Amino acid sequence: QQQVKQSPQSLIVQKGGISIINCAYENTAFDYFPWYQQFPGKGPALLIAIRPDVSEKKEGRFTISFNKSAKQFSLHIMDSQPGDSATYFCAARSSSARQLTFGSGTQLTVLP
Amino acid sequence: DADVTQTPRNRITKTGKRIMLECSQTKGHDRMYWYRQDPGLGLRLIYYSFDVKDINKGEISDGYSVSRQAQAKFSLSLESAIPNQTALYFCATGTMENEKLFFGSGTQLSVL
Numbered sequence: 001q002q003q004v005k006q007s008p009q010s011l012i013v014q015k016g017g018i019s020i021i022n023c024a025y026e027n028t029a030f031d032y033f034p035w036y037q038q039f040p041g042k043g044p045a046l047l048i049a050i051r052p053d054v055s056e057k058k059e060g061r062f063t064i065s066f067n068k069s070a071k072q073f074s075l076h077i078m079d080s081q082p083g084d085s086a087t088y089f090c091a092a093r094s095s096s097a098r099q100l101t102f103g104s105g106t107q108l109t110v111l112p
Numbered sequence: 113d114a115d116v117t118q119t120p121r122n123r124i125t126k127t128g129k130r131i132m133l134e135c136s137q138t139k140g141h142d143r144m145y146w147y148r149q150d151p152g153l154g155l156r157l158i159y160y161s162f163d164v165k166d167i168n169k170g171e172i173s174d175g176y177s178v179s180r181q182a183q184a185k186f187s188l189s190l191e192s193a194i195p196n197q198t199a200l201y202f203c204a205t206g207t208m209e210n211e212k213l214f215f216g217s218g219t220q221l222s223v224l
Contacts, residue, residue, distance in 0.1 A: 009152060032211055043116070043202050043215025044155070089154060093211070098162070099145065099170065100213065104154040 003027055004092050006103030013110050019077040021106045023090035026071065030092040034100070035064065035075050038087040047088070048075070080110045115139045118203050118216035125193050126224050133188045133219050135203030141214070143207060144186040146170075146178060149200040149218070158201075161186055162208075193223040 005024045013019045023033075034049035050057045050064040050073065057064045063076040077084055090103040116137045125131050135144065146158040157170030159178040167178060175197060177189045190197055200220050204213040 006154070034211070036213075041217065043204070043217050044213075045215065046212045049211070098168065099157050099160055102147075102155040104152055 003101045004090060004103040006090050006106060008106060009104065010107045011109070013080045013108065015080065015082060015110055015112050017080050017110075019075075019080045019084065019108055019110070021075045021088055021090070021108070022072065023074065023092075023103050024070075024072045025092050027092070027094060027101075028071070029094035029096065031095050032093045033064070033066065033073050034091050035062075036089045036091065036102075038089065038105075040086075044087075044089055077108075080108075082110045082112050084108060085110050116203060116205055116214055116216040118201075118219050120219060121217065122220045124222045124224065127194055129193050131190045131193055131221070133201055133203075133221070135186045135188070135216060137184050137203075137205045137214075139205055139214060140183075141205035141207050142183060143205060144180065145204040145206070145213065146176075146186070146188045147202045147204060147215075148172065149202060155202065158188065190221075190223075193221075195223045197221065198223045 035047045036044035037047040038044040048059050048062050052068050061078045066073045088106045091100040093100045119134045145160040147155045156172050161167050161180045164180050179187050200218050202218050203216045206213045
């Protein structure tokens with residue numbers, strides 16, 4: 001049972017473009033939504049996270065947009081750079097749960 | 113030195129063999145996790161431990177066992193490895209106060 005659905009599976013963007021990765025969830029008890037970034041040969045690392053009391057959170061070129069009614073959240077990478085090429089995972093957790101549920105991942109390639 | 117260290121980094125074994133993957137951390141975190149990464153499936157939780165005496169099954173625990181030898185050490189065992197256990201395995205740590213997970217660099221396991 002996949003509780004967090006992530007799309008697309010892969011994404012190719014030109015340098016300077018906007019990368020958008022989408023996630024949808026089913027469990028309305030989820031109240032914490034992080035994004036993790038993974039470079040080849042490395043473990044995932046927390047990139048940015050949001051709680052449902054806000055609709056958007058921005059950190060530098062990275063923005064999370066959150067739509068509670070649609071049960072969707074997305075990661076936007078502005079002015080995408082080749083160094084952003086990585087695998088991105090969305091995740092979700094409820095306050096009563098003891099672990100994160102991850103999406104299936106998106107492999108982003110930013111062309112120079 | 114890495115805060116979360118996994119050994120070995122790579123391992124090739126044969127069907128039916130017993131294998132242990134080890135994880136140690138210097139972050140002083142009480143929570144430790146084992147995840148498995150497969151292409152297109154994202155990160156799936158195998159086992160997690162919130163302290164030495166607290167061990168819990170994740171969504172895909174069948175065929176695996178764990179041991180929390182100390183606060184800083186959490187090992188994952190495959191009692192009788194099978195080919196569909198070929199995957200990239202990650203150890204992660206965290207705390208109750210901070211929802212951020214810290215991942216090791218992974219162990220690539222191949223079961224022939």
